[in-house]
Amino acid sequence: xxxxxxxxxxxxxxxxxxxxxxxxxxxxxxxxxxxxxxxxxxxxxxxxxxxxxxxxxxxxxxxxxxxxxxxxxxxxxxxxxxxxxxxxxxxxxxxxxxxxxxxxxxxxxxxxxxxxxxxxxxxxxxxxxxxxxxxxxxxxxxxxxxxxxxxxxxxxxxxxxxxxxxxxxxxxxxxxxxxxxxxxxxxxxxxxxxxxxxxxxxxxxxxxxxxxxxxxxxxxxxxxxxxxxxxxxxxxxxxxxxxxxxxxxxxxxxxxxxxxxxxxxxxxxxxxxxxxxxxxxxxxxxxxxxxxxxxxxxxxxxxxxxxxxxxxxxxxxxxxxxxxxxxxxxxxxxxxxxxxxxxxxxxxxxxxxxxxxxxxxxxxxxxxxxxxxxxxxxxxxxxxxxxxxxxxxxxxxxxxxxxxxxxxx
Amino acid sequence: xxxxxxxxxxxxxxxxxxxxxxxxxxxxxxxxxxxxxxxxxxxxxxxxxxxxxxxxxxxxxxxxxxxxxxxxxxxxxxxxxxxxxxxxxxxxxxxxxxxxxxxxxxxxxxxxxxxxxxxxxxxxxxxxxxxxxxxxxxxxxxxxxxxxxxxxx
Ligand SMILES: Cc1ncc(COP(=O)(O)O)c(C=O)c1O
Numbered sequence: 219x220x221x222x223x224x225x226x227x228x229x230x231x232x233x234x235x236x237x238x239x240x241x242x243x244x245x246x247x248x249x250x251x252x253x254x255x256x257x258x259x260x261x262x263x264x265x266x267x268x269x270x271x272x273x274x275x276x277x278x279x280x281x282x283x284x285x286x287x288x289x290x291x292x293x294x295x296x297x298x299x300x301x302x303x304x305x306x307x308x309x310x311x312x313x314x315x316x317x318x319x320x321x322x323x324x325x326x327x328x329x330x331x332x333x334x335x336x337x338x339x340x341x342x343x344x345x346x347x348x349x350x351x352x353x354x355x356x357x358x359x360x361x362x363x364x365x366x367x368x369x370x371x372x373x374x375x376x377x378x379x380x381x382x383x384x385x386x387x388x389x390x391x392x393x394x395x396x397x398x399x400x401x402x403x404x405x406x407x408x409x410x411x412x413x414x415x416x417x418x419x420x421x422x423x424x425x426x427x428x429x430x431x432x433x434x435x436x437x438x439x440x441x442x443x444x445x446x447x448x449x450x451x452x453x454x455x456x457x458x459x460x461x462x463x464x465x466x467x468x469x470x471x472x473x474x475x476x477x478x479x480x481x482x483x484x485x486x487x488x489x490x491x492x493x494x495x496x497x498x499x500x501x502x503x504x505x506x507x508x509x510x511x512x513x514x515x516x517x518x519x520x521x522x523x524x525x526x527x528x529x530x531x532x533x534x535x536x537x538x539x540x541x542x543x544x545x546x547x548x549x550x551x552x553x554x555x556x557x558x559x560x561x562x563x564x565x566x567x568x569x570x571x572x573x574x575x576x577x578x579x580x581x582x583x584x585x586x587x588x589x590x591x592x593x594x595x596x597x598x599x600x601x602x603x604x605x606x607x608x609x610x611x612x613x614x615x616x617x618x619x620x621x622x623x624x625x626x627x
Numbered sequence: 628x629x630x631x632x633x634x635x636x637x638x639x640x641x642x643x644x645x646x647x648x649x650x651x652x653x654x655x656x657x658x659x660x661x662x663x664x665x666x667x668x669x670x671x672x673x674x675x676x677x678x679x680x681x682x683x684x685x686x687x688x689x690x691x692x693x694x695x696x697x698x699x700x701x702x703x704x705x706x707x708x709x710x711x712x713x714x715x716x717x718x719x720x721x722x723x724x725x726x727x728x729x730x731x732x733x734x735x736x737x738x739x740x741x742x743x744x745x746x747x748x749x750x751x752x753x754x755x756x757x758x759x760x761x762x763x764x765x766x767x768x769x770x771x772x773x774x775x776x777x778x779x780x
Pocket of ligand 1: 249312314388417419
């Protein structure tokens with residue numbers, strides 16, 4: 219089946235919006251993706267026909283709600299190639315997934331002085347929970363640095379991994395677009411006796427993911443960046459690691475028994491899903507991964523690669539060097555996230571002028587302040603693509619950038 | 628949904644002039660000057676304000692930092708406006724400026740706008756809610772510096 223982006227675009231209601239007199243040019247999928255109708259409908263059907271609290275309900279709709287929720291877990295497991303749905307734990311978002319990992323797995327396995335290796339390229343979601351654990355439990359943090367080619371500097375990797383318990387790193391930078399060599403990192407981490415946690419918030423939404431071959435021990439991602447709704451995320455881990463991970467949040471749903479003496483935690487994913495979970499959101503995420511699978515993640519990746527190649531080419535040649543790309547200049551090991559530094563125009567102003575053209579790009583540090591500091595920047599204006607993005611939108615971006623440059627010179 | 632007002636409301640000529648040629652850039656030795664740092668975590672804008680207070684008067688003011696056109700222009704205009712002003716007048720001006728930023732319709736009375744002088748050119752910012760923080764950063768930082776300054780007898 220060929221990739222018909224025109225047909226695909228008709229599935230996304232928001233692409234019909236007109237803003238400031240222009241059709242919406244949505245180039246902020248790195249922050250959150252647009253939602254296809256099938257996801258909205260799945261959530262609508264859930265609320266209109268099946269809504270009830272999950273687990274333990276005996277009546278018909280309660281059974282249906284549980285089936286829908288657990289069905290979504292199976293969909294997600296299939297989408298990432300997990301050995302079993304039980305390896306998929308639903309969270310609120312990738313951020314909560316990392317907090318679960320650091321708090322539940324981390325406090326159980328790491329003691330004072332134990333080493334966790336992170337990277338300078340990572341999102342605050344994969345930095346701050348580890349800083350918190352350092353501050354509360356005295357773990358030691360080491361950092362992979364980023365080189366001038368916008369890649370992880372692996373020259374001292376073995377040194378950093380020496381004695382380390384965990385390497386936790388992103389698979390795709392949400393600022394640079396850089397795709398990191400996860401297979402190689404897994405091999406080196408495991409050789410050093412460390413586990414590997416991967417931030418898949420960007421990668422899972424744009425590249426085929428198969429945890430069976432990825433080499434990671436943990437994978438965190440967010441539903442809302444992969445055509446799903448907000449409020450749902452995932453932490454995947456191999457069953458052997460879940461088996462050794464104590465509960466995270468406490469409350470209903472995560473117990474098998476409670477007496478006045480204490481509690482016994484439940485087994486399986488429920489152990490980490492205290493309280494009423496985001497049921498409709500899980501159902502929406504299930505619909506999103508089925509939709510992505512029906513297109514094929516290979517096809518999505520190929521489409522975004524072509525588009526990224528086109529964008530890099532146009533951005534590099536349209537502005538006499540006045541627009542600098544902060545990230546790899548070719549599509550080699552690179553995704554469709556393009557950070558721009560526009561000469562003489564602050565990212566905030568770039569975004570403001572672009573908005574006038576209906577173009578949505580994001581200004582700021584993108585929750586990666588150490589990385590911004592590495593390149594001496596306070597902020598960039600970031601354009602990022604989704605499966606529905608098209609070359610004409612790149613053209614609109616280029617025209618709007620030209621306008622911004624003109625206004626500020 | 629309301630449509631964004633035209634960009635010229637935001638990027639007025641005087642505003643752009645202050646952005647391109649900011650006034651009072653630099654540092655002052657501390658002490659005797661008082662320094663305060665401000666920062667907008669949302670967009671990474673940073674500013675340091677140095678004020679030299681002599682008796683009841685802001686004798687000199689200098690600014691360093693970086694940020695978008697609105698934050699840079701606003702800080703430059705602020706510095707030009709408060710230099711030589713009494714502390715009381717300065718605090719009054721800060722209050723008036725903040726009012727200007729929160730008045731949605733920006734239809735402050737002519738009298739109020741006249742008192743603000745060229746700073747009134749920033750009135751359009753109030754129509755772009757996400758930019759208000761950019762415009763007020765320098766003013767809040769100035770207030771911080773004044774609050775931190777040792778009382779002079
Ligand atoms: C690489 C990366 N990691 C983690 C996150 C955090 O995702 P969320 O805000 O959905 O928890 C993001 C999203 O901004 C991201 O891009």
